[in-house]
Each structure stands twice: as structure tokens, then as C-alpha cells.
Amino acid sequence: MSRASWQAFREGAYHTLPLILGAIPFGIIFGTLGPASGLSVEATLLMSLLVFAGSAQFIALGLVATGTPVGLIIAVTFVVNLRHLLYSITLMPSVCHLPLNWRLTMAFWLTDETFAVAVSRMAPEHRTQFHWYYLGSALAMYGNWQLCTLLGVTAGQWIPGIENWGLDVAMAVTFIGIVVPQIKTRPKLLCAISACCLSLLWHDWPHHTGLIAAAIAAVVLALTAETMGQKKETSLKTGSKTT
Amino acid sequence: MTEFILIVGMLAATYFVRLLPFALADRMRLPAILENALQYVPIAVLSAIIAPAVCLPEGYFWIDWKNPYLMAGLVSVIAAAIGRNLVITIFAGMATALSIKFLIV
Structure with a gap:
């Protein structure tokens, strides 16, 4: 070593x-x-x-x-x-x-x-x-x-x-201490909030499958928000060019 | 004997899941969109563990200030947002939970 x-x-x-x-x-x-x-x-x-x-x-x-x-x-x-x-x-x-x-x-x-x-x-x-x-x-x-x-x-x-x-x-409090400082962008905030809400909504799915479904859904939502944010940015940029 | 089978079976089930992507890592490249998605995995999975752990510590919804898990969670969210120090966050959360459990309720 x-x-x-x-x-x-x-x-x-x-x-x-x-x-x-x-x-x-x-x-x-x-x-x-x-x-x-x-x-x-x-x-x-x-x-x-x-x-x-x-x-x-x-x-x-x-x-x-x-x-x-x-x-x-x-x-x-x-x-x-x-x-x-x-x-x-x-x-x-x-x-x-x-x-x-x-x-x-x-x-x-x-x-x-x-x-x-x-x-x-x-x-x-x-x-x-x-x-x-x-x-x-x-x-x-x-x-x-x-x-x-x-x-x-x-x-x-x-x-x-x-x-x-x-x-x-x-x-729980350890994981909170890890997650909260990572939330630096809007898609990440959306990701955290939607993962919390969906995991509560789906908590009674058998054997914690709701946890994984909630996590995957939250990632998809965050990605969608990220893409939409980028589109808005590019359209703003192209918009300013034309004027 | 049954215990041994149980443990070896659990070992196999756990190790398989942990191993599969690692074993394929040199032969597989992730599509760019998936690689970008992975930045959200830590926040998504940990949040999905946290919320039920503090809102349903006994398996049913317990939304009340007397729920030490929920109050500890709220205090540590605030502590983490202000202090951004993991040890302080853990102590703040634990202190909240224990004082509700043993002093107040």
C-alpha cells in the first residue's frame, strides 16, 4: 500500500x-x-x-x-x-x-x-x-x-x-444530516420532497417495495424538472438573442 | 442448521444485489441519461428511508409533537440546514428524541 x-x-x-x-x-x-x-x-x-x-x-x-x-x-x-x-x-x-x-x-x-x-x-x-x-x-x-x-x-x-x-x-437523523446539505438545486429539493411524500403514500406496499418505487419516481421527477429548467433557460437565451 | 441455511441464503441474496453492477462495471457503460440520473439517487433513497422512519415509527402514522422520532427529524432538518455539520445534527436529533421520550411524555 x-x-x-x-x-x-x-x-x-x-x-x-x-x-x-x-x-x-x-x-x-x-x-x-x-x-x-x-x-x-x-x-x-x-x-x-x-x-x-x-x-x-x-x-x-x-x-x-x-x-x-x-x-x-x-x-x-x-x-x-x-x-x-x-x-x-x-x-x-x-x-x-x-x-x-x-x-x-x-x-x-x-x-x-x-x-x-x-x-x-x-x-x-x-x-x-x-x-x-x-x-x-x-x-x-x-x-x-x-x-x-x-x-x-x-x-x-x-x-x-x-x-x-x-x-x-x-x-433517521444521520441520514437527514447527509441529505439536507446536498440539496443545493431545485430539482434536488423536488427529489427529496417527492421521495418523502411518495414513500409515506406507499409505505404499506409489501416488504418495503414502496421505498424503492418512491426513490425511482423521485429521481424521474427530478430529471424531468432538470430538463424543463434547462429548456426554459435555452428558450430565454434564444429569446434574448432575437430581441 | 436452519439458522445456517437462513444466514447463507441472506448472504447470497444481499451479496448478489451488491455485486451485480460492480461485476459488470468493466464491460458495461451506462447511457448518459442514466449517469446523469444517478446524482439524485442518494437524496431519493435516503429521503424514502427517512420519511416513514420518523412519521410511522411503529408502523402507523403518528403525526404529533409527542412523537420523538418526528420531532427529532424536524430538529435535525433545521440543524443540518443551519449548521451543515453531521455530528451536531445527530446530537441535536438524539437529544430531542430522548428528552421527549424521557422528560416530557
Whole structure:
């Protein structure tokens, strides 16, 4: 690893720290709820190690507790994680030059948080060290998730009712802290507002499919607004030329 | 054993979705319109996660100042818009949620 790679790796981890703060309660609550939902302690830890997908893990716990067949839980996991498809498509231009081994490794650690951090490093000048930056962020998230799950299955059992304290609000406020500063243009504002409204409208679609539909619809709306804005601009420009 | 099958199945389902575009990245070029659309993905997906998480924390609409999730969300939107600092936003939101939960209600 070159000096520049190490620098990028450390920066990736460092920029992920605030998001880790938001993920800590989630990991601990997952560890606490695992055994309470009927999963063994080993399986709870193994799920964090191998699946490493917060929301899918939570939904799986809920389904395990109600005795849902394994095949259905796996299918639900697939649907809940479909948003990762949008993430990895978005990151494609920054990973297309990397050897397959790197891409296979990076894909395993793709999360909402690492995506949110890495997407800000897609400019061409960061291209050469992008994978190290990503890996720094990913390993910081991964290490934290394992620690918090462990903390949940051990210490979490000693604090009765910690899962009812509402600490999971940390995820929502972290995401708000990521999204709000990004809203710098009108199409982006429209995108945020329409995604909020549509996801509320479609919240009762099965297995969070409404979430993905709302996100895609919001992107289409934002694109339409962007195109219309550009057209208006060009027509104004051509208009001023003729006068 | 069932637990093991469950976890391996979930691993496969999760990894497949994360991997597919990465694996094809060197062989596929995205159309320009799609590449432009992708700038909106972070805002769109995260917003679609946030809104139900704060408005329906228990699975049904709870639009009330006593809803700690909703109030935390509103406070952190304001904090993020003014401060533009992620850590301050998180603390402001968490402090709001916990004070409503434990002090007021």
C-alpha cells in the first residue's frame, strides 16, 4: 500500500465516523433483539459477520420471531436490499477500472453509509485512490457493526428495555444530516420532497417495495424538472438573442 | 442448521444485489441519461428511508409533537440546514428524541 493509498484509506475511515455514531444504537439493538427473537447467540453474530445489512437483518429478526419460512425470509432480504442495486450502479464509473478481485471485495461491504461517504469521492481527481477510500470507510463500518452486535448480545442483556428507548432514531437523523446539505438545486429539493411524500403514500406496499418505487419516481421527477429548467433557460437565451 | 441455511441464503441474496453492477462495471457503460440520473439517487433513497422512519415509527402514522422520532427529524432538518455539520445534527436529533421520550411524555 502506497502512502497515498494509506492516506485515502484513513480519510475514508475518518469521514465515516459521524455515520458510525448513528449506526451504534442500531448494532446494539440488533444484538439485543437477536436472541430475544429466537435466534441463537452464534447465529446473531454470524448474521452480522456474513450478511452485514442492517435493515435486512432487523426485518429478518421480525420474521424469525413470527415463524416465517426460511425461503420467504431470504426473498424478503433480496427485496429489501434492492436499493443497493441503485448504489452500486451509481458507483460503477468509479470502480470500472479496478481488477475483478477488488470489485468482488468492495461489493460485500456496500452499505447505505459507505455509499453516502464514497459517492462524494467520485470526481476524476480522486479516481486513483477511490478504492482505498472506500475500503477505509467500509472496514470502519464493518468493525463497528461487529463490535456493536457483540455488545448487544452481551451487555445489552443487562440493560432491560434498551431496545425500547427509541435509540434507533439515530439512523433517521444521520441520514437527514447527509441529505439536507446536498440539496443545493431545485430539482434536488423536488427529489427529496417527492421521495418523502411518495414513500409515506406507499409505505404499506409489501416488504418495503414502496421505498424503492418512491426513490425511482423521485429521481424521474427530478430529471424531468432538470430538463424543463434547462429548456426554459435555452428558450430565454434564444429569446434574448432575437430581441 | 436452519439458522445456517437462513444466514447463507441472506448472504447470497444481499451479496448478489451488491455485486451485480460492480461485476459488470468493466464491460458495461451506462447511457448518459442514466449517469446523469444517478446524482439524485442518494437524496431519493435516503429521503424514502427517512420519511416513514420518523412519521410511522411503529408502523402507523403518528403525526404529533409527542412523537420523538418526528420531532427529532424536524430538529435535525433545521440543524443540518443551519449548521451543515453531521455530528451536531445527530446530537441535536438524539437529544430531542430522548428528552421527549424521557422528560416530557
